[in-house]
Amino acid sequence: MVSLNVNNKLIEVDVDPNTPLLWVLRDHLDLVGTKYGCGVAQCGACVVHLDGEAARSCVTKVKRAEGKKIVTIEGLAENNDHPIQQAWMEVDVPQCGYCHSGQIMSAAVLLRENPNPSDEDIDISMSGNICRCGTYSRIRKAIHLAAEINKSNS
C-alpha cells in the first residue's frame, strides 16, 4: 500500500511501489488529464508537480512521490481558472491539445520562479515540452499574458 497526497487529498493505493506515478494517477485514481507521451521523459506530456517541481510522472516511481505533494492538472486550480489556464483559453493555445496539461504544468513552475519571464526564459523553461502541432508561438504568448494576469491580480 502506498500513501499519497494528490491535489491536497490523502489517498492510499494498493500498487507496486515501483509503478510509474503516471499509471497510478491515470489507472488507479482516474486523473486522466496527465498524458502518456513517450514513456522515457523526453516529451513532457506527463508533467505533474512533485513538491512544486515539474516532475515527469512516466519515469517517476510512485514510491518517490510518497510524503510529497503531488499536483496534477486537475488540482492546479479549483475551477480550472489558474492564470495560466485563463491565458491558455484567451489565446486559444491548443490545437490537438494532447500535450497541453504538461505544457501548463511546466509553465506554472516557470512563473512561480520567474514572474516576468523574457522570451529566452520561456524557451529555456519550456524546451522539454514538445508540441507536435507546433503551437510554440501561442504558448509563449499565453505565458506572457499569464504573467500580466498575475501582476493585475496582485
Next chain:
Amino acid sequence: MKNRKQLLHLHKNRKFAGVLFILTIVAVSMGMTGKQFSKAEYVKIPQQENDSLASVQAFKKVYEVLMHPRCMNCHPAGDIPLQGDDSHVHSMKPRRGKDGKGLYAMKCANCHQNTNTPGKHAPPGNPEWHLPPADMKMVFQGRSASELAKQLVDKSKNGNKSIEDLIEHAEDTLVKAGWNPAEGLSLPPYSHEEWKEAWLTWLENGAYAPADSE
C-alpha cells in the same frame, strides 16, 4: 720462545676477546628476556618524498577517465550538459542554473531519478544528479591533461577542496555514478578501483601536472 712484547700483545687480545664475549652475552640475554626499547626511542621515519614521475604517470590514467563521456558530459564548457557516448549537446538543452541543478521546469531531477530508468535512451539516475554550480563550473571539456591537473588542485577552481578532500572525493556518489551507466552507454576505460588507485597515486605523490606538450 716468545719475547715480552709478544706476550703483552697476546694478553691484550685475550682481554679484548673477553670483554667482547661479555658484551655479546649481555646483548643476547637482553634480547631473550624480551626487553624492548620504549616508543620514545624510535626514530620517526620521514614522510615519503613526492615522486613527480609516478605522479605524472598516474595522472595519464586519471585523465583518460575524466575525459570519458561518463565524466566529461557533466563537466561541459558551456552551460548545457552533454549526452551520449559522442558527447553531443543534451537534447532539450537543459541549463546549468545557479546551483547546477537546472532551471525552472527543466531541473535535472525532474527526469533523472534516484536510479537509472530502465531501457535505451532512458535517463540515467542518481540522487545527487547535477552539474557543477555556475560559480564553480569545473570544466573538463577541452582541457589538456596539464590544464586539468592544475585546475583540479586549484582551490579557487575546485570547490575549495584540499588534497585530503580530493582523496575523499574519489568515493563521492556522483563520481561513482560514472561506473553505473544507463543502458547502452559505455563504461570509462578503467574500473573505479583502478581509477581510484591512479587518483591517489597522483595526489599522494605531489599532484604534479604533466608538461604542456604531454
